[in-house]
Amino acid sequence: MLDPHPTSFLSQRRLENGKDAMVPIKPESPLNLPTQKLSLGCPVLDRLVRGGLPVGSVTELAGESGTGKSQICLQLLLAALRPPSLGGLSAASLYIHSEFPFPLRRLRRLLTPFAPSSVVPTPLDHIFVRPAHSPDDLLSLLTAVDALLARPPSALPVRLLVVDSIAALFRSEFDNTPADLKRRSSLFFKIAAKLKEQARRFEAVVVVTNQVVDVVGGSESYGSSGNAIRVGNYGSLWSSGRRVCPALGLSWANCINTRIFLSRSDDIVRNERALVDEESDDRVHGTVVRTRRKMEMVFAPHLPEASCEFVIVSEGVFGVEAQRA
Amino acid sequence: MLSEEQMQKRITTGCDDLDTILGGGIHCKEVTEVGGVPGIGKTQLGIQLAVNVQIPVEYGGLGGKAVYIDTEGSFMVERAYQVAEGCIMDTLDKFGHHRKVILDCQEQMQPNSFLANIFYFRICSYTEQIAVINYLQKFLAEQKDVKIIIIDSVTFHFRQDFDDLALRTRVLCGMSLKLMELTKTYNLAVVLLNQVTTKFTEGSFQLTLALGDSWSHACTNRVILYWNGNERHAYIDKSPSLRSASAPFSVTSKGIRNATSQCKRVRMM
Numbered sequence: 162m163l164d165p166h167p168t169s170f171l172s173q174r175r176l177e178n179g180k181d182a183m184v185p186i187k188p189e190s191p192l193n194l195p196t197q198k199l200s201l202g203c204p205v206l207d208r209l210v211r212g213g214l215p216v217g218s219v220t221e222l223a224g225e226s227g228t229g230k231s232q233i234c235l236q237l238l239l240a241a242l243r244p245p246s247l248g249g250l251s252a253a254s255l256y257i258h259s260e261f262p263f264p265l266r267r268l269r270r271l272l273t274p275f276a277p278s279s280v281v282p283t284p285l286d287h288i289f290v291r292p293a294h295s296p297d298d299l300l301s302l303l304t305a306v307d308a309l310l311a312r313p314p315s316a317l318p319v320r321l322l323v324v325d326s327i328a329a330l331f332r333s334e335f336d337n338t339p340a341d342l343k344r345r346s347s348l349f350f351k352i353a354a355k356l357k358e359q360a361r362r363f364e365a366v367v368v369v370t371n372q373v374v375d376v377v378g379g380s381e382s383y384g385s386s387g388n389a390i391r392v393g394n395y396g397s398l399w400s401s402g403r404r405v406c407p408a409l410g411l412s413w414a415n416c417i418n419t420r421i422f423l424s425r426s427d428d429i430v431r432n433e434r435a436l437v438d439e440e441s442d443d444r445v446h447g448t449v450v451r452t453r454r455k456m457e458m459v460f461a462p463h464l465p466e467a468s469c470e471f472v473i474v475s476e477g478v479f480g481v482e483a484q485r486a
Numbered sequence: 487m488l489s490e491e492q493m494q495k496r497i498t499t500g501c502d503d504l505d506t507i508l509g510g511g512i513h514c515k516e517v518t519e520v521g522g523v524p525g526i527g528k529t530q531l532g533i534q535l536a537v538n539v540q541i542p543v544e545y546g547g548l549g550g551k552a553v554y555i556d557t558e559g560s561f562m563v564e565r566a567y568q569v570a571e572g573c574i575m576d577t578l579d580k581f582g583h584h585r586k587v588i589l590d591c592q593e594q595m596q597p598n599s600f601l602a603n604i605f606y607f608r609i610c611s612y613t614e615q616i617a618v619i620n621y622l623q624k625f626l627a628e629q630k631d632v633k634i635i636i637i638d639s640v641t642f643h644f645r646q647d648f649d650d651l652a653l654r655t656r657v658l659c660g661m662s663l664k665l666m667e668l669t670k671t672y673n674l675a676v677v678l679l680n681q682v683t684t685k686f687t688e689g690s691f692q693l694t695l696a697l698g699d700s701w702s703h704a705c706t707n708r709v710i711l712y713w714n715g716n717e718r719h720a721y722i723d724k725s726p727s728l729r730s731a732s733a734p735f736s737v738t739s740k741g742i743r744n745a746t747s748q749c750k751r752v753r754m755m
Contacts, residue, residue: 186614186621188553188605191563192598211564218559339686346683347647354643357559358610390684390693391713393525414524415642415681415696418560460525463562465739 199321199366200248202236205480209456209469210421213248216320216364219356219416221327223371223407224423225400229454229473230370231260233423234323235268236477237368238288241321242281250366252320253287253313257302259329263290271477287315296330296348303355310363320365322356328372328408346412353416369417373398373405393420393459394466400424407459420459427452456480495548497539497634497675499531500573500742503733504720508709514548514633514675517666517704519640520720521680521695522711527718527737528679529560530569531711532636534742535677536604537566537573539634542594545577550633550674551603553625555618557642561606570600572740605632612643616657619664626672633674635665640678641696655700662704678705717745 198213207213214220214237222230238256243249256263272284281287289309293299306322313319331348335341360367376397392414397404400423407413407420414420428451457468470481496511505511512518512535522528536554541547554561574595605625609615615637626632641658648654665676684691695708708724714734721732734745 186607186609186617188607188625191554191561191566191601191604191606194561194563194606196563215562218562344647347645350642350645351647354611354646361559361608361610390523390691392523396713396716411523411682411684415645415683417524418558420525462529462560463565 195364197245197250197364198248199237199250200240200243201233202240202248202477203471203479205482206456206469206471206478207248209458209467209480210461211464214366214368214419215463216250216366217360218418219353219360219367219369220419220421221369221371221407221417222421222423223373223459225373225405225425228400228423228425229471229478230423231264231325232267232473233478234325234368234370235264235271237321237323237366238268239271239284241366242284242287242317250320251317252365253289253315253317254321254323255289255291255306255309255319256323256325257291257293257299258325259293259299260326261292263292270475281317287317289314289319293324293330295334296345296352299324299330299352300348300355303352303359306359310359310365318363320363322359322365322367324356324367324369326370326372327352327413328370331409345409349409349413349416353413357418371413372408373400374408376404376406395422395457395459398422398424398457398459399426401426419461419464422457422459424455424457425452426455497535497548498541499735500534500538501733501735501744503744504735504742507720507722507728507731507733508707509728512634512675512677513707514673515669516706517662517669517676517678518707518709519678519680519695519705520709520711521682523682523693523713526711526713527735527742528711529638530565530737531742532638532677532679533561533566533569534573535634535675536636537570537600537741539675540600540603541573541577545581547577548633549631551605551629551631553605553607553622553632553635555607555609555615555635555637557609557615557637558639559608560638561608563601566601566604567597568739569741570597572738574600576740603631605629609643612657615643616661619661622668623664626668626674630672632672635668635674635676636679637677638679640680642681644697645681658697658700659704666704666706682710 195216197216200207200213222233224230238254240248241250241252241254244251291302293302310319331345335345356367359365390411398406430449430451454471455468456471458464458466472479472481496513498505498511520528520531536552539548539550539552543549574597607618609618644654644658669676681696682693683696685694707728709720710723711718711720717734718736719732719734722728722730736743736745
């Protein structure tokens, strides 16, 4: 095993002519690598990511609660069903969720605008939902998923895998001791290796959502203390007026290919003509809270630093063109 | 027949300052480890080197080919295409070629030709990683044009739980010895991209290269990429011949280039 005969080589599993097969290791030409992307369901957002999320790659959506992570995931489940000409993959999806319950109502609401132009009569038949309660749960699920990916139950191949969220899986099981952090870190790499293998083998898009934690102490320079080690295009990330960073630390950051940060800020806009609230003691009359949402590219091997504002409406998540001064 | 001069050629990184601290560029016959946090530019540098090794001899390059071992799925074809295009444009620009000459270079100096000269391996486990390195021994005997092997990244698949840590150390050392052998036998460069982790030493968290304890002796040179404020920097962490020095660099749409006082920002249109 350590030193096999020089002329022998292991096989690896890959999609050959659309079929999952064992092939001997041999070099490929980059010109033949899959380049498909899954649209985010909005042309403005798609421009931010140069077309969509790439197959064979793990993209993370990080943000605090209520920034739109799950909403975007639902949008992706439906986008996957569209044909490539409409930015989709003509594929079924697997949605693994660790937060409960699965947002079925929100998904149904998204189906209404989708249905008329849909190529697939019953979209929900091609979306497979599985719960995961712990990291070990997720690992055994991913192993079982190999069969699902190799022989999909519906007519369409499964080419979108969503884990929503990775952070929730690690919330309670681990203490802050070096031993536990090491154990947790090992699991990150095991999970990521499995996800990447499946992304590659089945030419699938993998999306993982992550939460954020408050940044404590330290500065941004090399070797500082706290969790403020700079990762990616931004020295600091902000949401709801607080400085935050994606959860699960540097280890997990090493496990993903692309990191997209979602944030929100509530701006108080003074509105002179609004009604006075007689119930409250609030002296500041006539204010309206406007939620601004932003999507930022923290790091990606193929994308430059860029950001985009977006809104969440009942029809879904849509990017907003930057206003020119 | 390789001339003495050609044998000592360095592979340019695309950034003059970075080349300078590297003693002219990445050395053949040596293993260079490059580490840094996610997003600092490791893969960008890997792709840049896979392209730059191909700069024809008449333009001051090695005219070689590259082996790119992708363990993480970070290699993006569209990015490699951009980098190849940028390299070709800047090389022809540098040599002050007129448009006619550029059209004459139709065949050789095309981004797709550059992509075709990268032998790409995507591996999904540590066993596949070892198998590919063993496979290379036979492969390189047949493909004499390969002048660089890039592994992106070298430790990812070893950072999972290993039941037998002694086995992991043996495997890593065996692997690095094999790579060192390959550099000498085939007179090529090996560049190992590595992740970083935090280690609590001397009262604070320090960034260190992943699995450094297991095999830090195996590389000839070690370069760390890091953030200095808003600017990307590289410094020589270990080398038998290079002085400890640091240099700024930038990642542009064309690839790795000299640092600019104003970092290139692309805003959403």
